[in-house]
Amino acid sequence: MNKSLIYGLLLSILMVIAPHAEHLPLWVSGLCAGLLLWRTWLTYGDKALPKRWLLMLVTFAGTAGIIFNYHTMFGREAGVTLLVMLATLKLMELRKPRDAMVLVYLACFIIITNFFYSQSIPTALYLLASLTVIVTTWVHLQAESIALRPRMRIAAVLLLQALPLTLILFILFPRVQGPLWGLPQDAYASTGLDDRMSPGSLSRLGLSEEVAFRVSYNGKPPRRDQMYWRGPVLWYFDGRTWTPGRTTLTYPPDFTDLGQPIDYVVTLEPHNKTWLFTLDVPDKLTIPAIISSDFQVLNRAPVHARMRYAARSNLVYHANVRESERQLQRALQLPRQFNPRAQQLAAEWRAGSKDDETLVNTALRYFSKQGFVYTLQPPLLGSNSVDDFLFNAKQGFCEHYASAFVFLMRAANVPARVVTGYLGGEYNSVGNYYIVRQSDAHAWAEVWLAGQGWVRVDPTGVIAPGRLESGLSAAVSDSAALPFMERNPPQWMRDLRFNLDTLANQWNQWVLGYDSERQFAFLTRLGMESVTWQKMALNMSAGLGAVIALFSLFMLRHLFVRRPDKVQAAWLRVCGRLARAGLPRAAHEGAQDYADRVAAAHPALAANIRDLAARYSALRYGSHGGESVRQEFLQRVRAFKI
Amino acid sequence: MACAHFFHQQYGRNALRPYQQIMSPNLNNVIRQAEQVILGKPLQIRFALACLLARGHLLIEDLPGVGKTTLAHVLARTLGLQFQRIQFTSDLLPADILGVSVFQRPSTDARAGEFKFHPGPIFAQMILADEINRATPKAQSALLEAMEEQQVTIEGTTRPLPSPFFVIATQNPAYQIGTFALPESQLDRFLMRIQMGYPDAHAERGLLSGVDRRKIVAQLSPQMESSELLALQKRAREIFVSPALLDYVQAILRYTREAARYTHGLSPRAGLALLSCARAWALLDSRDAVTPEDVQAVVPGVVSHRLQATGEFSRQNSAVLVRELIEAVAIP
Structure with missing residues (x-):
């Protein structure tokens, strides 16, 4: 071989x-x-x-x-x-x-x-x-x-010819909903938020460039520091790690005094967990999902495939103003054996505050006055992690602040919980949507205040207001630790990244996400009425037939159109050579007449030119000039010397 | 003689694709025999044969006594065709050409009182219509209609003419006294018009010194059956014409229509005539495909009586006109 x-x-x-x-x-x-x-x-x-x-x-x-x-x-x-x-x-x-x-x-x-x-x-x-x-x-x-280069050309032409067929098949092949067309469940590797938070878990995510989801707003987007994408809510603290704790009975949340509605569409990358991300509290969703009593939006099954949903959220709200006693008790859970200094501090604040709201403000003031630093690379903390952080290290990422804050609140007998999710996002001006990356992961706190319900408090905003307004790079002092693209890259690079992401988004939406629903919508927009799979199959066969017929016509075109004649070109070259030798052929002169004239003028050429003329006439005007005859003639023309 | 220029290139050339099944040896004999009788006129013989093979009719225009009648006689004898000669005069009637029905007397026949048709001289395979422009238009058109239809209708009965059917008409130059010039539409019925021309000195010497031509003609033996002639006519129709050649013929037609020097351009029928003659010419040259040279060779015969020059060119010799036409059209 x-x-x-x-x-x-x-x-x-x-x-x-x-x-x-x-x-x-x-x-x-x-x-x-x-x-x-x-x-x-x-x-x-x-x-x-x-x-x-x-x-x-x-x-x-x-x-x-x-x-x-x-x-x-x-x-x-x-x-x-x-x-x-x-x-x-x-x-x-x-x-x-x-x-x-x-x-x-x-x-x-x-x-x-x-x-x-x-x-x-x-x-x-x-x-x-x-x-x-x-x-x-x-x-x-x-x-x-066939040599390599023509071989590659043939392959390229074959693939190009397959393109229209591929397009027709792609657009019209009836999509069936069901496992047959879906990919296996473990198709996607995933990184993302976890339902456990310990010091360092979010700062690790801060280094990841991966896209968590993309959002496009219908209408004016909210301010950046209002884009709190709620994810898992953490209730239980064991002194080091926050977890959701035991699941309690879910009852529908109670939202009152809603205002400032925002409509948006989220395209969520698969993360293999059930939660969906929404701004604050959603009151409308296009997909069936559960809203738990602590306002987590949960999908019925883990999100294994890219998913698209529209939602409406309210940025002004009162949530669960009347909270169940059991829930409030959960929000006060505390491992009393750890962090004595923090507990003591909280007790002092409690004594000096007339109500919970004052206490919250005292705590925030404390964070802003005591020289805390926001950093991606916090020092390691001991077993009394909150004490260590509050009184020694004073350096931390959002999870440290959220954790310490909730700990202090609980110690001061204010119901509080940790909420994780994403904050902000990067605006893609090319595609007019926001990209939320893993590096936008964030943790904040919610406290329950009598008469106001659950209120969001973000201690990070006190220490590094830039984190809320313009993202991670503005907030951390040691930007060298950040991934390259998070440290203010040049504009062209930013544009390039936006363009690439827009492309990827389109690809996701229209190629990978082209399911039966999209197919129906697309075909309806193309003018097909009451789309059925029979109609699609019919159109598909017709389209394929038409393309194949077109190609066949193209390939058989030599039956209708004469090829540019190599034989004649060769003959004209012979005439050109003789013309330079002083014997031009008159335009009306037939090949054999010309040959006779040349033969008379140059007897040495007689046999040669007569032979060429006879062959030319036979090829151009005769009925049976095979390829070998053609080649023979062309070769003789090349060999023709004056 | 304008045709001579083409003739010299055409005649005696090595055939492009000689193959003997096309050119029957008998046809060669016909040519050879005719050339022995009609001295110095090989091109005219070939034109006449091409016209015959293309199933058209021939008009010979020249002075009396240059051998028009002899040519017709020789062809008829050598091809073995029934021959009739009709001398056209100013008092010739259509019935003199087509034939008449004559009432039979009762006594001579079992059945009483019946008309019997006596076919005229037109019922022959080869007709020589001599001095056709001396007859009245009425008589002329009787002949021309028969030529066109290859059948005659007399008193309601249609009678077919024999096959092959070939008319050679001669006419005196129009300027001679006592002529009714054929209108263009009737000239068009003739596939070719040729001129005999005076023989050259060498040929004339042979004529003057030789035996009486009529005696020689009487002694000629047929070289061909009429069935063979029909087969050759069929073969001529099957000669291959390439798209490139059709381009050339179209270019010629287009030129005559666009150039200012002609009163009107050539008709599509003229184009078809050009093609069928070129095919016959290629057959005479033992080739199975038509080349531009074949077309150029037959252009003088086919085109000259169909094309009229306008004002300033009208005095030119028709041969010059044709040569200019050929030289003006490039072979595509």
Whole structure:
């Protein structure tokens, strides 16, 4: 078998399995790399392929290893691993064109499996490049005589021709809702908020550039420091870590005195948890979700796929003014054995305050006056973490402040709780929406005041007001610790990032998120009335038929249109040469008349020119000039010398 | 003789794609035999044959006594065709050409009183219509209609003419006394119009010194069956014409319509005539495809009687006019 064909197949397989290396077991990646290198070496040195029994041994050992690894041969992970390994092993028994064909199809199939793991634009582009390599190899397999460059051109043309068909299939292929078309549940890796908060957990998120969700507002967006995206609410503190605590009976929350409604649409990236993010308290949602008694919005199932919902929130509200006694008791829970100094401080404040509101203000004043620093890299804290933070370190990230504040409130007998979520977001002027990243994660406090219900108090805002108004980079003093893009990057880079994110957003919305609902909406907008899958199928067949018919017409065009005539061009070159030699052909002069005239003037040329003229006449005016006759004529013209 | 220029290039050239199944050896014999009788006029013989193969009719225009009649006689004899000659005079009537129905006397026949049709001289395979422009238009049109339809209708009965059917008409130059010039529309019925011209000195010497032509003609033997002639006519129609050549023919037609020097351009029928003659010419040259040279060769015969020059060019010789036409149109 042709060496360069084998290299093409090696490259094809390498390109489609390389992205899998990230999540395959290390030994499988190693085995595949070894096999590819071995095959390359064998090809390079013209060596014989390994014996069949050896391959059988490796195959069985590998399969056993996979079963041992995953405890199954089926399912996504095990299946993909097996496929990747077998495809690589197939390279080792590449003997007949049939084997090469199998490899080409296998490579195409492995392309699809890559989309189980990532569906981003770069992945799609990379796999398109892989497909080009595969098709180029396939063209080589079909026609060995074609050189690399024309082969690539043929592959590119083939892929371009497939484009309209792909578009028609994409738009019109009936989408069925259900697991058949969905991806496996563990399709997405995720980072994001946790329902546990301990010192350092949010500051770690502060380093992550990943998008948590995107928001577009219908109408005027609220002020940036009003964009509190509520996530998990934490009630229980064990002295170091905050957790939601025991779930209590949920009862509907009670919102009164609502005002300043804001409408917006959130596109949430999957985070494998149930909570949905909304501004403060939502009173309308387009999807069925539960609003718990502590105003968490919870999806019915963990969010495994990108999700889109519209909501209306009120930024002015009174929430649960009449709170249940049980809930208030939960909001006063405190591990009394820790942090004695903080408890003492709280007791002092309690004594000196006439009501809870004054006490809250005292606490905030304390934070602003005592030289606290907002930093991404706080020092480690001891077992009395709140004491340590309040009286020694005085450096911390939002979780430290929220935690300390709620601790102090509870110690002073004010019901309080920690709320985590996101604050603010970055405005993308290109796509007119806000990007909320993991680095926007935030923690704040809520206290319950008699007559006002639950009131948000953000101690971070006292220490680093910039964090609320313009984001993390304005707030932290040690910006070197921040990811590059969070430290004021140049404008062009910012624009580029906005453009890329807009593109990614469009891709998410229109390509990945093109489900049956969107399809119906889109087709209705295109003018299809009462969309049914039968109609879609009919339109799809008609569209495919039309495209194929168009291509056929294009390919058969030589039946209708004459090709620019090489034969005539060659003859005109002959005439041109003779004209320079002083014997121009008159425009009306037939080939053979001209040949006779030339022959009379230059007897030496007679035989040659008569032959050329006779061949030209036969080709141009005769009925049976085959390709070989053409080539013969063209060659004689090239050889024609005066 | 304008045609001679083309003739010299055409005649005796190595065939492009010779293949003998097209050119029957008998046709060669016909040509050879005719050339032995009509001295120094090979091109005219070929024109006449091309016209015959293209299933058209031939008009020969020249002075009396230059061999028009002899040419017709020779072709009829060598091709083995029934021959009739009609001498056109000013008192010729259509019935003299087509035939008449004569009342039969009762005594001579079993049935009483019946008309019997006596076919005229038109019922032959080859007709020589001599001095056609001496007859009245009425008689002329009787002949021309028969030529066109290849059938005649007399007293309500349609009678087909034999096949092949070939008319060679001769006419005296228009300036001679006692002529009724054929109108353009009737000239168009003739596929070709050629001129005989005086023989060159060498040929004339041969004529003067040789035996009486009429005796020779009487001794000629047919070289071909009429069925073979029909087959050759069919073959001529099947000669290949490439798109490039059609472009050329169209260019010629377009030129005659656009150039200011002609009163009116050539009709599509003239284009078809050009093509069928060029096909026959290619067949005579033993080729299976038409080349621009074939077209150029037949242009003088096909075009000259269909094209009239306007004012300032009208005095030019028609041969000059045709040569200018050929030289003005580039071969695409």
